[in-house]
Amino acid sequence: MDDKNFLRRTGLDTVYKYDDFIESKVILRDGREATIWLNKEDGHGILDPKFWEDSDFYIEEYRKEFSATLNEHTNPYEHRKIYKKTNKRQFNQFRKKINDNTKFLEIGCSFGGVLRYVDKFNMKKCDAIEPNKSDVEFLEKKVKRSNVINSFFENHNFEDKYNLVVSFEVLEHVIDLETFLSKLFTITEDDAFVNFEVPNHLDALLVNYKNPKYTNFYYHKSHVHYFTPKSLSKIFNKFGFDGEVSSFQMYPFYNQIFWMYNNSPQPSAKEALNYPKLKNESPTNHYINKFFKKTNKKYYKLMNENLCGDCLVFKGKKQKA
Numbered sequence: 001m002d003d004k005n006f007l008r009r010t011g012l013d014t015v016y017k018y019d020d021f022i023e024s025k026v027i028l029r030d031g032r033e034a035t036i037w038l039n040k041e042d043g044h045g046i047l048d049p050k051f052w053e054d055s056d057f058y059i060e061e062y063r064k065e066f067s068a069t070l071n072e073h074t075n076p077y078e079h080r081k082i083y084k085k086t087n088k089r090q091f092n093q094f095r096k097k098i099n100d101n102t103k104f105l106e107i108g109c110s111f112g113g114v115l116r117y118v119d120k121f122n123m124k125k126c127d128a129i130e131p132n133k134s135d136v137e138f139l140e141k142k143v144k145r146s147n148v149i150n151s152f153f154e155n156h157n158f159e160d161k162y163n164l165v166v167s168f169e170v171l172e173h174v175i176d177l178e179t180f181l182s183k184l185f186t187i188t189e190d191d192a193f194v195n196f197e198v199p200n201h202l203d204a205l206l207v208n209y210k211n212p213k214y215t216n217f218y219y220h221k222s223h224v225h226y227f228t229p230k231s232l233s234k235i236f237n238k239f240g241f242d243g244e245v246s247s248f249q250m251y252p253f254y255n256q257i258f259w260m261y262n263n264s265p266q267p268s269a270k271e272a273l274n275y276p277k278l279k280n281e282s283p284t285n286h287y288i289n290k291f292f293k294k295t296n297k298k299y300y301k302l303m304n305e306n307l308c309g310d311c312l313v314f315k316g317k318k319q320k321a
Helices: 004-007 061-065 075-084 084-091 133-142 177-185 212-218 229-238 253-262 285-306
Strands: 021-025 034-040 046-047 103-107 124-131 148-149 163-166 188-199 241-248 311-318
Touching: 021 061, 021 212, 034 075, 075 084, 163 212, 177 229, 177 241, 188 229, 188 241, 229 241, 229 311, 241 285, 253 285
Parallel strands: 103 124, 103 163, 124 148, 163 188
Antiparallel strands: 021 034, 034 046, 188 311, 241 311
């Protein structure tokens, strides 16, 4: 395979030059040695094509392999319980944009963690699209106002245009960003607002803590793209959207401490997404719990202000013609 093929196939040959990338060796989560093509200027990473998964992988197999509990399958109902607080924080990223005239689309709604909050509002249109069959079957029973489409965003023929489009932890899986973002431009109204969240390639555990076990956990076969604040902004701008990038720290301070002392992930997202809370009858527990909560809040603020949280969020508008 021609080494330059990764840029053409990702649709980024109009954004970058091949000579701007260097080869970087990493270990994937499944233990295989792999190549990440790393942009020398902005740090954007692209997994070498020989490690990419076919799109059919996301219809059924993805959830079996990557779930909320390590090495176990977690059903959509359990996912919704585990990620409830995190999904509410994600919903709050765009909550103020919803009104009676909203025509909403969520791309890759998964088990409906964010959609469950959107579904409570009256708006002109509320659609969501998701390729995983079991997630869609689950949502068809759970949502009342939302129309859930079982398909890939790139493959579906949308009959309407939207003025609010959101997506969480999806864009990193997309191979051809040009096709994806060009379609996003086509199916959005003028001045439409978009809110996209992706993992951060400048994640503190990866860059600041430099935890080697976390590095092997971070890279895996289903993520083609590894975005930095600069690359995320650059790519959206190239394909028709102006906006700003912010950081969103998903995992609490205590999860980062666990990695430091144990060199391994916590057993499940249920533990990883929560911070300690003492429950016995000691009269000082109230003050200790306040300390835990306050410390975590400060950590979120520190990570986000310095754009080194584990996730990035692009918020922007469609460029005017």
